[in-house]
Amino acid sequence: MPDPTPRVIPFQPPRPADPPALRIEGLCLSRSGAALLNGVEMTLSPGGVTALLGPNGAGKSLLLRVIAGLIAPDAGRVIVPRAMQGRIGLVLQRPVLLRRSVAANLRHALALARVPRRHRAPRVGELLALGNLEALADRPARRLSGGEQQRLAIIRALAANPLLLMLDEPTAHLDPQATHAIEALVARVTEGGTKVILVTHDTGQVQRLADEVAFLHQGRCHEIAGKSAFLTHPESAAARAYLTGKLLL
Amino acid sequence: MSILRAALLTLAATPALANDPVVLVQSTTSTQNSGLYAHILPVASEALGLDIRVVAVGTGQALGNAQRCDGDMLITHARAAEEAFVAAGYGTARHDLMYNDFVIVGPSDDPAGVAGADSATEALSRIAAAESPFASRGDDSGTHQKELNLWDGIADVAAASGGWYRETGSGMGATLNLAVGMGAYTLTDRATWLAFENRGDHVILNQGDPALFNQYGVIPVNPAHCPNVNAEGARAFTDWLLEDGQAVIAGFMLDGEQLFFPNAGD
Amino acid sequence: MPTLSDSFLTALGLIVSGDADLIEIVALSLRVSLTAVLLAALIGLPLGAVLAVVRFPGRGLLIVVVNALMGLPPVVVGLVVYLTFSASGPLGVLEFLYTPAAMIVAQTVLVTPIIAALARSTLADLLGEYDETLRVLGANRFDVVATLLWDGRFSLATALLAGLGRALAEVGAVMLVGGNIDHVTRVMTTAIALETSRGALPLALGLGIVLLLITLVLNAVVLGVRNRMEAHAHA
Structure with missing residues (x-):
């Protein structure tokens, strides 16, 4: 896989340099008596990549769904800056691609984002270039490799020009080359000014991509800090244990 | 619209x-x-x-x-x-x-002995007495109305319905197919019978009675x-x-x- | 009793001879049933999709009713359509009775619930897969319905074939509302019923074999096209 050449991102509209941070207050969610989110509190820094780190079952994927508005919380709220409202993208862990070609998947997303018909073809071209998928434009989306499917899902989520893009373990099960291509794509997305929240298990990926880290455990945010501060001096006992490789039971 | x-x-x-x-x-x-x-x-x-x-x-x-x-x-x-x-x-x-006329058709071995009857009413009486199966149109058709007229005074076919008297509730052809299949007697108009191709071993057993005028x-x-x-x-x-x-x-x-x-x- | 080999020979003879009456009857069968399936698809596919996607009061009941209507006896549909289009009925002025138009209406009534119910079940499964993704992309209900109908098109082809099979095979409705009038409303099934009532069983069965072959060819063509396109469209 050739290293994708960095490109300017011409379709990103001008926006305020420092959009206000996303705030999450007292988020609670229970299902069948189990508290899955148990009072999540966090304020994310504007811009850059925030990694959501934590063991399986910590509530990371659920938190993304609540932020995206797919699930209503039992209590608490997600405070989204006005500019960001309606401009939140989410790529699920197992992205569902439509039974159409790569380009048709993008056209469909642009139609849902109410992009006028005449603007769609050039935007499809830009998005394909961003995801380095031009050569595959006419291929059935579901015939792509895992890494290619993940890249398509990411550029599809960018169709609506989101100010916040959330990715749920985008490189799980991918080989290093495919992982590299995804990470390069994420880096370019943040260069365009879009805030990224990235769920991951991989502390290496945190090292390479993240600006700050939020540590979730048992439905609660135990700690949120800058990347190097978190990795070198984690404050919470749970994060310390996790980083030293202990199983959090 | x-x-x-x-x-x-x-x-x-x-x-x-x-x-x-x-x-x-x-x-x-x-x-x-x-x-x-x-x-x-x-x-x-x-x-x-x-x-x-x-x-x-x-x-x-x-x-x-x-x-x-x-x-x-x-x-x-x-x-x-x-x-x-x-x-x-x-x-x-x-x-x-x-x-044209109606005819009484039935299996050629004629278990009720209809062939020897000298009138249609006599033929039907023998069928009723022998309780041999008889297929009736049962559909208020012209043939059905004729058949009910003939039975009048011979047998209470309504009471026998479901026993030896079987109402098909269908057209002449379907009734003939059924009569051939179950070896039953039935009343049919001559034209349908002559054009009917699935006669099996059924034959005309009684005809010519003025009462069978159609x-x-x-x-x-x-x-x-x-x-x-x-x-x-x-x-x-x-x-x-x-x-x-x-x-x-x-x-x-x-x-x-x-x-x-x-x-x-x- | 006629043997099956008689009937196969009769069927073969009918096909080989290219009998003009047979061609007329086959053509009318196809025209009536294909038109009915087209109309039923225009009603049944969106109805099935809405039942799969939209939550509204009475939806559960409506699904049960549509599923139950799949089992409508054709003769009941025929009777209702007959009384509707009868000269003394509410739509008698249309003068549809004993014309192919009435047959199309009857078969549309018969086939719509089949297409709607099968489409609903297919699309409900697809919705389970697509729901979150489409909501994240900002789809409203209309978008969801449209997306499911398009992405489910290959499975829905099967629902249409089921409807076509039912339409081509039924005799009770078209007999009542068409009248089996020679050269006007006689189709394969009513011709078979007529030959059966004439006791011409080999001819009746021969026509049945021709009908079966037509259905077979239609299914093979649709499924063949579907499979080629499906292989091209996605894994």
Whole structure:
């Protein structure tokens, strides 16, 4: 896989340099008596990549769904800056691609984002270039490799020009080359000014991509800090244990 | 609604023979199943410039359909019901058209000994006494009405229904198929029997009794009752049937046998 | 009793001879049933999709009703359509009775619930897969319905074939509302019924074999096209 050449991102509209941070207050969610989110509190820094780190079952994927508005919380709220409202993208862990070609998947997303018909073809071209998928434009989306499917899902989520893009373990099960291509794509997305929240298990990926880290455990945010501060001096006992490789039971 | 109608009619457009006016005949089945219409309709259509269409159902259903104005004229064979139809104002007049006769058919080994009976009532009495299976139309058709008249005073067939007396509730052909299948006797008009191809080992066992006379009648539907009917076309075809058509009906043969005997002038 | 080999020979003879009457009857069968399936698809597919996607009061009941209507006896549909289009009925003025138009209406009534119910079940499964993704992308209900109908098109082809099979095979409705009028409303099934009532069983069965072959060819063509396109469209 050739290293994708960095490109300017011409379709990103001008926006305020420092959009206000996303705030999450007292988020609670229970299902069948189990508290899955148990009072999540966090304020994310504007811009850059925030990694959501934590063991399986910590509530990371659920938190993304609540932020995206797919699930209503039992209590608490997600405070989204006005500019960001309606401009939140989410790529699920197992992205569902439509039974159409790569380009048709993008056209469909642009139609849902109410992009006028005449603007769609050039935007499809830009998005394909961003995801380095031009050569595959006419291929059935579901015939792509895992890494290619993940890249398509990411550029599809960018169709609506989101100010916040959330990715749920985008490189799980991918080989290093495919992982590299995804990470390069994420880096370019943040260069365009879009805030990224990235769920991951991989502390290496945190090292390479993240600006700050939020540590979730048992439905609660135990700690949120800058990347190097978190990795070198984690404050919470749970994060310390996790980083030293202990199983959090 | 009108757009929908236009669209449906276009989709469903019939390759009309010509744009001749349509005359719809509600008819008994024996005239169709025997092939009579295939023989006479081309001649009549040609002579009259009419597109004559036949819906063949039992006489009872034909009378009901015509009463609902779904036909321009009737060709049926149940005199009492036909006269009641005209008396009620649904038809303009009833005319004798032609006749043939009913026959009693059954398995050739004839378990009830019907073949030796010297009348139709005697034949039916023997069937009832032997409790041999008998298939009845049971559908209020002309044949069914005739059959019930014959049973009157011989046997309480309503009580025997489901036992040796079996009502099929279907047309003549279906009833014949069933009678052949279960080795039952049945009453059928001669024309349907002669045209019927699945006779198995069934044969005619009783015939010739004047009581088995089968008169067909023709009735134009009354435009005073049904303003939508093609009264002119119905009258033209009726007149043709009663005049020029008589010879054409007489000329319809199957295996050298004449199936219908015109008697309009009688 | 006629043997099956008689009937196969009869069927073969009918096909080889290219009998004009047979061609007319086959053509009318196809025209009536294909038109009915087209109309039923225009009603049934969106109905099935809405039942799969939209939550509204009475939806559960409506699904049960649509599923139950799949089992409508053709003769009941025929009777209702007959009484509707009868000269003394509410739509008698249309003069549809004893024309192919009435047959199309009857078969549309018969087939719509089949297409709607099968489409609903297919699309409900697809919705389970697509729901979150489409909501994240900002789809409203209309978008969801449209997306499911398009992405489910290959499975829905099967629903249409089921409907076509039912339409081509039924005799009760077209007999009542068409009248089995020679050269006007006689189709394969009513011709078979007529030949059966004439006791011409080999001919009746021969026509049945021709009908079966037509259905077979239609299914093979649709499924063949579907499989080629499906292989091209996605894994």
